[in-house]
Amino acid sequence: GENVEQHPSTLSVQEGDSAVIKCTYSDSASNYFPWYKQELGKRPQLIIDIRSNVGEKKDQRIAVTLNKTAKHFSLHITETQPEDSAVYFCAATLTGTSYGKLTFGQGTILTVHP
Amino acid sequence: DTAVSQTPKYLVTQMGNDKSIKCEQNLGHDTMYWYKQDSKKFLKIMFSYNNKELIINETVPNRFSPKSPDKAHLNLHINSLELGDSAVYFCASRGAGTRAFFGQGTRLTVV
Numbered sequence: 352g353e354n355v356e357q358h359p360s361t362l363s364v365q366e367g368d369s370a371v372i373k374c375t376y377s378d379s380a381s382n383y384f385p386w387y388k389q390e391l392g393k394r395p396q397l398i399i400d401i402r403s404n405v406g407e408k409k410d411q412r413i414a415v416t417l418n419k420t421a422k423h424f425s426l427h428i429t430e431t432q433p434e435d436s437a438v439y440f441c442a443a444t445l446t447g448t449s450y451g452k453l454t455f456g457q458g459t460i461l462t463v464h465p
Numbered sequence: 466d467t468a469v470s471q472t473p474k475y476l477v478t479q480m481g482n483d484k485s486i487k488c489e490q491n492l493g494h495d496t497m498y499w500y501k502q503d504s505k506k507f508l509k510i511m512f513s514y515n516n517k518e519l520i521i522n523e524t525v526p527n528r529f530s531p532k533s534p535d536k537a538h539l540n541l542h543i544n545s546l547e548l549g550d551s552a553v554y555f556c557a558s559r560g561a562g563t564r565a566f567f568g569q570g571t572r573l574t575v576v
Binding site: 440 | 498505506508510521557561563564567568569570
């Protein structure tokens with residue numbers, strides 16, 4: 352089955368700096384890679400996703416890159432703000448069927464200091 | 466309207482008791498999941514149902530029994546609760562090729 356490794360487990364940055372979180376996956380069949388943000392006491396919510404036919408996707412200060420050959424993908428947050436502080440999860444799954452297992456990485460606790 | 470709702474939000478109970486958590490989604494999705502989030506924040510999949518059929522059972526103890534009366538509902542019943550069952554339990558739903566939506570979570574505390 353799929354295994355997703357996520358690093359680092361904690362990340363501390365100053366406001367305005369960039370933050371990068373990296374994930375690797377094991378199943379080359381996986382073709383959909385979402386990223387979730389979970390604020391304290393809240394539910395995980397999707398912030399960006401990427402499909403395997405795309406190498407990079409951007410949404411304002413957030414970008415995700417995918418290297419299918421190396422089986423890794425990364426989340427990039429630029430100009431970080433204190434409200435970006437949260438736990439971030441990467442995930443990998445196979446689309447085309449709704450019951451593909453959605454496997455999460457271990458999570459990264461991001462702290463943005465004002 | 467809340468897309469995925471689960472109840473209760475908080476559950477405090479004694480060891481050995483039996484409890485249930487309910488989940489409902491109004492997104493028309495075929496697949497629903499139960500995840501357990503422990504104190505280290507890891508989201509571990511427990512079960513997955515597709516159109517009321519069990520698809521994934523991730524070596525969860527038999528004390529946990531999911532039930533899906535229809536594809537919009539997935540409930541979780543836990544027998545003989547143990548201290549180690551304390552965690553936040555999230556329900557989620559997903560359609561084919563789309564993102565997963567999570568419920569607000571149920572914080573279960575076993576004392």
